[in-house]
Amino acid sequence: MADREPFVHPYIPNSVPEVKRRMLDEIGAEDIEDLFEQIPERLRFKGKMGIPGPLRSECELKRHVESILLKNKTCRAYLSFLGAGCWQHYVPAVCDEINRRAEFLTAYGGEPYEDHGRFQALFEYESMMAELVDMDVVNVPTYDGAQAAATSIRMASRITGRKEALLPRTMSPERLAVIKNYCRPDIAIRLLDYDPATGELDLGDLRRKASGETAAVFFENPSYLGFVETRGDEISRVAHDSGALSVVYVDPISLGVLAPPPEYGADIVCGDIQPLGMHMNYGGGHGGFIATRDEVRFVKEYPSRLFGIATNAEGEWVFGDVAYERTSFAVREKGKEFVGTHAALWGITAGVYLALLGPRGIAELGRTIMQRTQYAMKRIAAIRGVKLQFAAPSFKEFVVNFDGTGRTVEQVNRSLFERKIFGGRDLSRDFPELGQSALYCVTEVHTKADIDALVSALNAAVQ
Amino acid sequence: MADREPFVHPYIPNSVPEVKRRMLDEIGAEDIEDLFEQIPERLRFKGKMGIPGPLRSECELKRHVESILLKNKTCRAYLSFLGAGCWQHYVPAVCDEINRRAEFLTAYGGEPYEDHGRFQALFEYESMMAELVDMDVVNVPTYDGAQAAATSIRMASRITGRKEALLPRTMSPERLAVIKNYCRPDIAIRLLDYDPATGELDLGDLRRKASGETAAVFFENPSYLGFVETRGDEISRVAHDSGALSVVYVDPISLGVLAPPPEYGADIVCGDIQPLGMHMNYGGGHGGFIATRDEVRFVKEYPSRLFGIATNAEGEWVFGDVAYERTSFAVREKGKEFVGTHAALWGITAGVYLALLGPRGIAELGRTIMQRTQYAMKRIAAIRGVKLQFAAPSFKEFVVNFDGTGRTVEQVNRSLFERKIFGGRDLSRDFPELGQSALYCVTEVHTKADIDALVSALNAAVQ
Amino acid sequence: MRETRPERDETDVKKGDRDVLRRFHEAKWDEPVIFELSTAGERGVLPPEVEKEIADEVGDGVSSLPESMRRKRPPALPELSQARVLRHYLRLSQETLGADLNVDVGQGTCTMKYSPKVNDQLAGMPEITELHPLQDEATVQGILEIMYNLDLFMREISGMDQFSLQPGGGSQAMANRACMIRAYHESRGDKNRDEMLTTIFSHPSDAAAAAVAGFKVITVPPGKNGYPDLEAFEKAISDRTAGLMITNPEDTGIFNPDIDRVTRMVHDAGGLCAYDQANANGMLGITRAREAGFDMCFFNLHKSFSTPHGCGGPASAALGVSRELARFLPVPIVSFDGRKYYLDYDRPDSIGKVRTWYGVPPVHLKAYSWIVALGDEGLKEVARIAVLNNNYVMKKVLEMPGASAPYGRGRYRLEQVRYSWERLRELTGVTTDDIQRRAFDFGVHYWTSHHPFVVPEPMTVEPTESYSKAELDEFLNILRHIVHEAQMEPEKVRNAPYNSVVRRIPSAPFDDPDRWAITWRAYLKKQRRERAPGGH
Amino acid sequence: MRETRPERDETDVKKGDRDVLRRFHEAKWDEPVIFELSTAGERGVLPPEVEKEIADEVGDGVSSLPESMRRKRPPALPELSQARVLRHYLRLSQETLGADLNVDVGQGTCTMKYSPKVNDQLAGMPEITELHPLQDEATVQGILEIMYNLDLFMREISGMDQFSLQPGGGSQAMANRACMIRAYHESRGDKNRDEMLTTIFSHPSDAAAAAVAGFKVITVPPGKNGYPDLEAFEKAISDRTAGLMITNPEDTGIFNPDIDRVTRMVHDAGGLCAYDQANANGMLGITRAREAGFDMCFFNLHKSFSTPHGCGGPASAALGVSRELARFLPVPIVSFDGRKYYLDYDRPDSIGKVRTWYGVPPVHLKAYSWIVALGDEGLKEVARIAVLNNNYVMKKVLEMPGASAPYGRGRYRLEQVRYSWERLRELTGVTTDDIQRRAFDFGVHYWTSHHPFVVPEPMTVEPTESYSKAELDEFLNILRHIVHEAQMEPEKVRNAPYNSVVRRIPSAPFDDPDRWAITWRAYLKKQRRERAPGGH
Numbered sequence A, B: 001m002a003d004r005e006p007f008v009h010p011y012i013p014n015s016v017p018e019v020k021r022r023m024l025d026e027i028g029a030e031d032i033e034d035l036f037e038q039i040p041e042r043l044r045f046k047g048k049m050g051i052p053g054p055l056r057s058e059c060e061l062k063r064h065v066e067s068i069l070l071k072n073k074t075c076r077a078y079l080s081f082l083g084a085g086c087w088q089h090y091v092p093a094v095c096d097e098i099n100r101r102a103e104f105l106t107a108y109g110g111e112p113y114e115d116h117g118r119f120q121a122l123f124e125y126e127s128m129m130a131e132l133v134d135m136d137v138v139n140v141p142t143y144d145g146a147q148a149a150a151t152s153i154r155m156a157s158r159i160t161g162r163k164e165a166l167l168p169r170t171m172s173p174e175r176l177a178v179i180k181n182y183c184r185p186d187i188a189i190r191l192l193d194y195d196p197a198t199g200e201l202d203l204g205d206l207r208r209k210a211s212g213e214t215a216a217v218f219f220e221n222p223s224y225l226g227f228v229e230t231r232g233d234e235i236s237r238v239a240h241d242s243g244a245l246s247v248v249y250v251d252p253i254s255l256g257v258l259a260p261p262p263e264y265g266a267d268i269v270c271g272d273i274q275p276l277g278m279h280m281n282y283g284g285g286h287g288g289f290i291a292t293r294d295e296v297r298f299v300k301e302y303p304s305r306l307f308g309i310a311t312n313a314e315g316e317w318v319f320g321d322v323a324y325e326r327t328s329f330a331v332r333e334k335g336k337e338f339v340g341t342h343a344a345l346w347g348i349t350a351g352v353y354l355a356l357l358g359p360r361g362i363a364e365l366g367r368t369i370m371q372r373t374q375y376a377m378k379r380i381a382a383i384r385g386v387k388l389q390f391a392a393p394s395f396k397e398f399v400v401n402f403d404g405t406g407r408t409v410e411q412v413n414r415s416l417f418e419r420k421i422f423g424g425r426d427l428s429r430d431f432p433e434l435g436q437s438a439l440y441c442v443t444e445v446h447t448k449a450d451i452d453a454l455v456s457a458l459n460a461a462v463q
Numbered sequence C, D: 001m002r003e004t005r006p007e008r009d010e011t012d013v014k015k016g017d018r019d020v021l022r023r024f025h026e027a028k029w030d031e032p033v034i035f036e037l038s039t040a041g042e043r044g045v046l047p048p049e050v051e052k053e054i055a056d057e058v059g060d061g062v063s064s065l066p067e068s069m070r071r072k073r074p075p076a077l078p079e080l081s082q083a084r085v086l087r088h089y090l091r092l093s094q095e096t097l098g099a100d101l102n103v104d105v106g107q108g109t110c111t112m113k114y115s116p117k118v119n120d121q122l123a124g125m126p127e128i129t130e131l132h133p134l135q136d137e138a139t140v141q142g143i144l145e146i147m148y149n150l151d152l153f154m155r156e157i158s159g160m161d162q163f164s165l166q167p168g169g170g171s172q173a174m175a176n177r178a179c180m181i182r183a184y185h186e187s188r189g190d191k192n193r194d195e196m197l198t199t200i201f202s203h204p205s206d207a208a209a210a211a212v213a214g215f216k217v218i219t220v221p222p223g224k225n226g227y228p229d230l231e232a233f234e235k236a237i238s239d240r241t242a243g244l245m246i247t248n249p250e251d252t253g254i255f256n257p258d259i260d261r262v263t264r265m266v267h268d269a270g271g272l273c274a275y276d277q278a279n280a281n282g283m284l285g286i287t288r289a290r291e292a293g294f295d296m297c298f299f300n301l302h303k304s305f306s307t308p309h310g311c312g313g314p315a316s317a318a319l320g321v322s323r324e325l326a327r328f329l330p331v332p333i334v335s336f337d338g339r340k341y342y343l344d345y346d347r348p349d350s351i352g353k354v355r356t357w358y359g360v361p362p363v364h365l366k367a368y369s370w371i372v373a374l375g376d377e378g379l380k381e382v383a384r385i386a387v388l389n390n391n392y393v394m395k396k397v398l399e400m401p402g403a404s405a406p407y408g409r410g411r412y413r414l415e416q417v418r419y420s421w422e423r424l425r426e427l428t429g430v431t432t433d434d435i436q437r438r439a440f441d442f443g444v445h446y447w448t449s450h451h452p453f454v455v456p457e458p459m460t461v462e463p464t465e466s467y468s469k470a471e472l473d474e475f476l477n478i479l480r481h482i483v484h485e486a487q488m489e490p491e492k493v494r495n496a497p498y499n500s501v502v503r504r505i506p507s508a509p510f511d512d513p514d515r516w517a518i519t520w521r522a523y524l525k526k527q528r529r530e531r532a533p534g535g536h
């Protein structure tokens, strides 16, 4: 509008012309352009960036973005049985309240004086995770579980001085891809076969491949394919016998009912904290953890920040970085791998989640999940032509095979989709040997009515 | 489940049996029942309250309530032109952020030491409202605008020692009902006629009725029916000539473009703050304000809390209750009316809103609203058989008459509803003399496309 | 009792903070008044501009107004960037001791219980925030269902026959009751009943709202038990008695066991009985208005039913009546015809309206959600534990030198107690106001009582069901520490607070019309005047 | 400079807080470690129980596990009521100085700009929070559209040809670049390139991530201008050079005007050039990676593009490459076929994956929203004002005794400066660490610099575009005050902080394996061991 004042954006206070002028006068410059004197003309960008907007009024901005987002259909509008590494668990309101607090949301790299609360919250996160996994050291979160797995393997390699890692063929292809990328060129990744009846690791193959080269025997529990690896102690024993470390990737939400990995010999435990209070966020809710014993040879190999506790002269609890000199922050490429901005806020949130659940809650939750899962497995297995792929016990995911129905997973899922159900993850591309199989996930959010609705939709889909 | 621990609700920590026992031991009681000794058996309720639940798990609780709420259809899903005292304005995100802050959301009646921030925020609210309405005193919010209006009239009555108030017949029936209720039996409410061409107050009728009995001449600006009362100065003059006070009810969001009522003689200004940053909340977003000059005879008649500013010996800003002795908190029935829990949080929010908008924003917003409204009026008036009821200028609402279309408002609205539009408020019951008329509201949230959509739906509805 | 904590040892660690005092300091930002932060030209939020086509068609919009009705000078609002506005208010929020942040048992009569965050989350859904009250009923079935069911729950809890959720708080409910009592007597042509009975410990609004409705307020004096005895009522009741407005128990926490006799006496004299159950926390599922003979009652949803207090509203009261009085309730009533919920305005005897629309639906929603989370047994447990906590705290407070709990000595109380520090003042000169200010140094609220201070040097504590024993012990430790200080270093207590947001606040400026300043513009004017030659 | 403010007069009022210091105290709750708050039996949130029919059908579920795989002892998590958990974390939040709360220009290199609340609100909508990454593409068109368009915006801003939004932060983007450089040379059969060039002022991850990817890191030393001159590069470049990872400007704020010559030299030697634009705040729309000859660049969305830092993530980096390198980008890429958006996995040369799924979509959304709120002109204004603010602050800091800004004397800087207090230390003994701690007493962050401290006694300040002159002046007043104190009462500075959350923190316990305690259980064990006979 012609008679409106010169434009000042709400995000840029010093655009006010008089203020600009006053500041330039203080600086002794004529024009803001002068301040860019260092950038030679030939490197100046003279064009216009092809960016829509500006949508300067928040009202228009919000409506614009909202109208795009409203094209999405949520797992509230659809009934979802997708898992495969990102899970729909219930997120308590207090988790959201805390991670949306302006202070936590916008803090960053302060010191343990003025950011005491951030340090304490992350120390407490480490401490509660430690109880869950039964280890004495846990790091401030890494990017995601895949990164935690990759770093765990690198740590094992540095600790053992060896350059090979053995991983199960059933593992998450996504996670495997990250690990391979991250371990190149230093560490060779070799895959281990599995028992087709149970999905569990083929111990014979493990024994054949474990050697003096082996830095780590890595396995998932529960596995990507949902079954529980019941012979963790034997796997660890083979690893240890060949001088390797046993590295176990766990779903932390299972640890109210499943044995913590150190009980079956794990030296390093790692995993993803998304299930502990993070919304799925289209895959944006992940954070990784690594846990070990409190031994110098382990602690010194973490690339991550490790927040520790102490008291000061006044008897106050104080916090700080443990063994900071190991990090790349301190010594650049001489540090252990690298550290940067990872997923701290999710760590705080996972702490809130564990504090809310407590020892009983986490056990009850695990039980509820297992009950619901078994109920779903039982009902689905009763559908004509449909069978469960593996006989091993499951925690919250399981593989359903449709070969006997003459339908592909894609067909089944399309039929479910029409009934507003997201069927399980199609495994036929990543695991062709499993035929037309899909990975179904059931959690505490799925009521009996939800499961029954799935079963009846599946029945219809395979008719 | 049989083997679960004794039930302890997350909201009731001391339900833990051992804790209960320990506390009872300290008290010296055997059983909690003993503590109710004062309540005679005959007054004990022995039955079960017929209440569903418990939905102890938050997961189930949330799904239950969400599933009920999702039956509602919002003014985001529908295009709404409803106003009539509750308006869809844009609510800036910072308003939500502040009024959802745990501290403000859950504080209550603390002192200006430990609740300094609450006092300051409400003092600032008063101060910014004062600039908007051009008065020196503003109260901490009352329940809603209707209450503010009723109290303003009672204040006028106490100040003048008179027992009659004159109100316009065009006013909000809802508000009028509250005023009548609240003024009984002390104050007689008499209604004034209006000019059928413009809707404005019939000055002749006013002159006839104003008398030595009149405590207050009350009018709305903009009126409930949307038009601007253009002769406020004359109305006030008549009031003053007969020794009465001029009480003006304003829509505060109009005051960036409309003259503040003291400019046309208002002694008391009142209104509702819902438009200033409150969501509609199905009618739960209201708060009332009252504003006057800083004269003892006015200040002493407020029933509300009035937060004032001062400095202390250290030069700090401090806050406190001004003239507390006038309140019912201090002197019960000897106080001015009564005070209690009203709508403080909305006051804080309105302060945030005004601080965000600033002098330019509030003026630009007023202009945008008037432009959009005039555009809508113009387009709607061009529809065959449809006419605008009143010739006076409008701020954001206006009366549309459908008599020429042969359709009732109900029919028109049903047709709009099918196109996901909420048509204007049907006035045919409250104002039968206006025929088949409806009150339409247009604000800054309505784009040209929205208005055009309405016009085309109206066209279809009246064909 | 130690105020500073030495180097922790394991024993300390086990005990946690349970028997040491917190070294507290409230956030202190020394934040200027928002006007002081203004810089001309800064912007916080920009409103939308209209499309060019609209501007072309209607011009600037404002010129349709006559010159006299146009604003000439823009309002002198502050000008700030968005981030600065946010920062200002975030800082003020940290300078506010919300119930979520502290062991808020010291605000007696306020029922500062936990307001579950999940309920705020639900109330923040667009499916409630973005509803207009005049939408077609078909589009608001969800919220109407909630309101309807909340009415049913309230009936169960009280024994009353119908509720209105319209009042925006307890005091408005009281005004309502008075209107309904007036309407009731009028409907019977009974014109001489202009007296409303109440008691001195009842909430000030009980008296004040009755007076607004045109009644003469008769305050029945308390007896030795802290509540009026039957003779006192006998004396007060007459054929002018319109009704009785009473709390039971009052802030003393002492339940009047004769309450049903009192209501009978009032009924016998032709009056109605209204129960103020703003705080029903100690009685949920234990005793009800019906059995005690009341014709009406109300609950503060922002107290017993957990909805947050919002610095003083928006709140909500549920106002219930007997079948006989239902026809007087304000319109509309949320009804159900077996298929759909609707707003019933067709109630010819209704007193009309007391608040715009239907009350505060987000608050109704939160109360609904809290109730279904607890169920019948849970609500009873709320009452039981609230009473347990209260008696535990009372036991411990009364062990402190100088403390007493007047009336009903040796008897248990329900959910709160109005204590007295009279003896402490006599011994040390330290008053309840001093104790209050000192309490702020440890991060808790502390409330004296409503006026008049019938109980001298009062302190009202209401522990609710929401705090653990450890938190109650912390509050008690603070009190114990202050009592100790009062004896050893009374000056220290008197000069408090030290660790709150500001130091001592003078009271004089707030009662002097030449100095009080209710707005910034008034402050500036008075400052200017004071400094002008010949000024005060 | 006055630290205490006398009784305000009108002049004061007008100036507001602009030339007086804030009497600040951070919230101090002295909150125990959460384990200390545990009471056996308390519950925070209850999980759902299964329906009876399910329990009847499958039993307790857990017995399907072999005994050895069942958890025997429950994890020793703390047991707290819901309100207590909330209260604990709310208190800790108040003890954290978020960017929203302070004038956060002292965290140089971090670009602590304002993160608009509307973007957080949008990112909190269930239409993004409740999406599973494997949903049918038809149901996620909205979020894919946002990601796709964000890629397009980034192309415009950088001149690069395609972006991946997968990296979860700047350091991960660096690791990515290294993988892609590796893949590029491998794809050409070029096996001898194992050296990665970088500079000492570049972010530590530039060097560290290259090392992880198997490269030998060559750190080119800076010349007198603060960046390496062309000869230095000449010397470093060879036929073993795989690539260059460089920031420009670095923390010094000095733009290397020869950058295009440097990239040409590297290209001529067969290497690739990767631009670290984590902080691009001073360059948006001013100068771009393309014109400077880079093959790759990345932006930290949590820095220049305003998304909140979240105490250190979740964050996001946008990693862009030239057309030639696009085939190496991680999978999937968000593509558009003219009708619908989809995830393209069909990229045989891709390096694969670096992070689970597709990055952090809520962060992408916030960056998208911020960019469209500003548009082309707005982004350029961001850069202009960020640079204005920085030069204003520099002018004022350099007027303070003992301050310097090494390199490029007398020249303007872009968006930040690494200062030195070396002279102040020489004069007063007060170090940058002391100044840092004292700054906390006034409610602002203060950062020294990355290691190594090439600039002695460093302080890095990055004012961004978000703060008003008044707020910059407040920060400057704080520094000026501390410098004054350093001269007058150095002990006071050295013993700081006084008004922060805790007093001095010893560093020894965190570097001693016998004392460090990374978890509560480790702390308890070490305490026990220390106290045991014969313990340390």
Ligand SMILES: Cc1ncc(COP(=O)(O)O)c(C=O)c1O
Pocket: B339, B340, B341, C109, C110, C168, C169, C170, C171, C172, C202, C203, C205, C247, C276, C277, C278, C279, C300, C315
């Ligand atoms: C017993 C009693 N009655 C009434 C009220 C008044 O309720 P409100 O504050 O909602 O007006 C209160 C609140 O303090 C109360 O405690």
Ligand SMILES: Cc1ncc(COP(=O)(O)O)c(C=O)c1O
Pocket: A339, A340, A341, D109, D110, D168, D169, D170, D171, D172, D202, D203, D205, D247, D276, D277, D278, D279, D300, D315
């Ligand atoms: C120049 C530069 N590069 C890289 C990074 C690392 O980014 P991140 O912290 O996201 O890992 C930073 C952040 O500090 C930076 O300033």
